[in-house]
Amino acid sequence: MAFTRRRSTLRRSLGLLGSFRHEQPRPDIFYGGLAIDTASMVEALWADVQGSGLQGKSVLDVGGGPGYFAQEFENRGVHYVSVEPDVGEMSAADIEVTASVRGSGLDLPFLSDVFEVVYSSNVGEHVSEPWKMGEEMLRVTKPGGLVIYSYTIWLGPFGGHETGLWEHYVGGEFARERYTRKHGHPPKNVYGSSLFDVSCAEGLRWGGSVAGAELVAAFPRYHPSWAWWMVQVPVLREFLVSNLVLVLRKL
Structure with a gap:
């Protein structure tokens, strides 16, 4: 993973962490920067695994939202x-996306073996059956192609999303109710319906055992490369990895 490690610097990590405060009030700042980082990560992973460039390849973004990522990938050919x-999320930023389809990640509206890369950025924790979504992602990936599955770990500091840095450790319901009392409205990400408790261990177990694919990498998405070892340590990884990236090559 030489290309992916090379881009995973402390400076990058601090920049992404600093932009997190803009997620709710200025999503264009947060997601614009995240789009650049995501496209760069996918490009680096493809180069590491396939030994070639991403230009001309087909990429499916599962949970693409309002379209912040589209331009970054199109800029790369x-x-x-x-x-x-x-549908509300699709139009939230008034961004025109050339190819955007309404559909569920749990039942992707595509034939099998269509895309060279299928990725999902921070969506797995928002669906009730994250590994079913992973299997759907594999289904629509061409043999030899990559599935890149990135999701937020519940016990990490951002597991509760906008409900706080510690409240979700008390419990998802507590965090949700406390946020509602404080702000006068429920959070965007509601525990139990649009936010779920997903662990690091679950993802590693699924990635290492799913039929028809080889797990080629698993690392903390927002950490510098020298901190990737955390993924290998049970219990510790649940609190410190924060966001896990699973990279699978379809057989």
Whole structure:
């Protein structure tokens, strides 16, 4: 993973952490920067595994939202398609996406073996059956292609999303109710319906055992490369990895 490690610096990590405060009030700042980082990560992973460039390849973004990522991939000469279940979310930023399909990650509206890369950025914790979504992602990936599955770990500091840095450790319901009392409205990500408790161990277990694919990498998405060892340490990884990236090559 030489290319991916090379880009995973402390400076990058601090920059992404600093932009997190903009997620709710200025999503264009947060997601614009995240889009650049995501496209760069996918490009580096493809180069590491396949030994070639991403230009001309087909990429499916599962949970593409309002389209912040589209331009970054298109700038790299990629044939980009997004799928998003919420029509309101698709139009939230008033961004025109050339190929955007309304549909669920749990039942992707595509034939099997279509895309060279299928990735999902921070969506797994928002669906009730994250590994079913992973299997759907594998289904629509071409043999030899990559599935890149990135999700937020519940026991990490950002597991509760906007409900706070510690409240979710008391419990998801507590965090949700405390946020509602404080702000006068429920959070965007509601525990039990649009936010779920997903662990690091679950993802590693699924990635290492799912039929028809080889787990080629698993690392903390936002950490510098020298901290990737945390993924290998039970219990510790649940609190410190924060966001796990699973990279699978379809057989």
